[in-house]
Amino acid sequence: MAAHLRTLRGGAPEVMKAFAGIAQAALSPKALDVKTKELVALGIAVAVRCDDCIGFHVKAALEQGATREEVMETLGMAIYMGAGPAVMYASHAIDAFDQFKNTTAGAASAA
Template identity: 80%
Template sequence: MTTNWPELTTELSADLRTLRGGAPVVMKAFSAIAQAALAPKALDAKTKELLALGISVAVRCDDCIAFHIKAAVAQGATREEVLETLGMAIYMGAGPSVMYASHALGAFDQFAGAKDAAE
């Protein structure tokens, strides 16, 4: 089965809106953590998204992979940067990370292709 990663992020975004409505205080706090963590300081936004991608692969979270690949593409990440990030995730997560790295690469190809088509 092939995942349509852009479609997955659209579906998940709808689910997250519902969650925000049902747990607004918790979700507002989570959003504040995300904004603080992603704020460019010593590391730029692209580097932080690549870090988040590597962690997503290592912890085996397809939903996280989808959102962080989308954000990495939006920040200008190249296929080579994604592959190097996936190499680190594989190193840190062993065999299961190899499988999730293939998911992340498929997601990158779909989002990068959609971005190229839009330009």
């Protein structure tokens, strides 16, 4: 995916710069903190079935201190809003959480 993003940045720099600006503005902490915003993004990613978005936002939520319980509650809302297909995609988020949590725990113990 990283190679494809580089290709997009090179081929459509104005669009990608604008997208980065939208992301920065959307994630700016105001009434909602960044962790909450990443959990919202995760719920949307599950509901719209965006595989790459799920991993990206699980990792970002973990980096902001999200717990497994918070992720599970977010997935419950995604399932509620996305119906049956969201149930299947929620399992992708659980896999990503476990993978990134184990990677983070391994890095912390190695330090």
